[in-house]
Amino acid sequence: MRVNGTEVAAEVEDRLLLAHFVREVAGLTATNIGCDTTSCGACTVLLDGESVKSCTVLAAQADGCEVTTCEGLAGPDGQMHPVQQAFHTEHGLQCGFCTPGMVMAAVSLLAENPDPSEQEVRAALEGNLCRCTGYHNIVRAVLAAARAGVREGGAR
């Protein structure tokens, strides 16, 4: 599969989960494993551009697909993605554990709906739990990213 634009090829066990592939085979540890039960969303990555919970996808199911993790968002010069920038500016994180998943869920939302209402943002993040309960600024960050994305002519 391609992970963040780089081909990652490996022989893996049939039962290996995508979350473990990303962390242990590709060596990308932004993707956190939280609940391991498809509930918390900390392990959210993009699979062919759409958000999925990587603890509930087999690595084999992603064979040949395009996987994007939080590490893959920034520009080649290290410039943060508008969603990352907005989480930074709006202080959309406290302990940070849910943040990579929140950011990926937000990127997926804005790809489908570049100008969501606050209610739509809250609904779109229903699959991502923040154990610090810091939802207020997370929602503000996603709305700010949407505004920034519109200004720049769409999210990268």
Place this chain on the structure above:
Amino acid sequence: MIPAPFTYQRAGSADEALSLAAAAGEDAKFLAGGHSLLPLMKLRFAVPEVLIDIGRLRELSYIRDEGDHIAVGALTRHHDLEHSGLLTRELPLLALAAGRVGDPQVRHRGTIGGSLAHGDPASDLPAVALALDATLVARGPSGSRQIPAGEFFLGLFETALEPGELLTEIRIPKPPVPGWSFQKFTKRAIDWAIVGVAVQGQRVALVNMASAPMRAAAVEEALAGGAGPEEAAAHAAEGTNPVSDINAGAAYREHLARVLVARALTESAART
């Protein structure tokens, strides 16, 4: 949590899926989106020896207007049902209910056929299939057969599908009368329904009120006899057999069924 070891196989066509299943025998399971099966496997409640991945069979992902009915391919994802203009127009109950399954990530993976074939009484779409009087099309080694939704759900995680049989299509008649409603009561947004209700016209189906999804026959009888929403909903718990679990006791589920059926019938009536 990691599933017990199994052999992963990927089918390139429905025909190949059937022959792989025939070769693997009774310990094989089809893997569609995996969002019901993989969590069970991680908990080791399900321990199949062979997983046959049918997730890439695009031939089974479609929503078609067939005149008197809508044909939905079994591998159509919840996300696609939710955003289908055709369904929003013709079968808004299905479009709305699909958009209430899990969360966006789950809806990007989970499929209507996977949800129905899994046979979980707490899932939303089985009750929706009952309310819509759907017909399920299954393919096996000896050909295709049609199974009415009312004869498909046999019990907890038990359906009329034979081992090696693959659910391929869901056929849903266009509703003759317009009223519909979907009600789902959960603690958190992403949870399974503690109780849910799907209404299409005079048909009323219940989520999580027995070991299989079921029609609320006593409510339907009352409606047919001219009862209004409140009066008919008083019968919602008749014939049910809800579990008591960490989320709710049986008596509370019976209460919820009456309340939610009343809301559903009222909303449905307002849409006619």
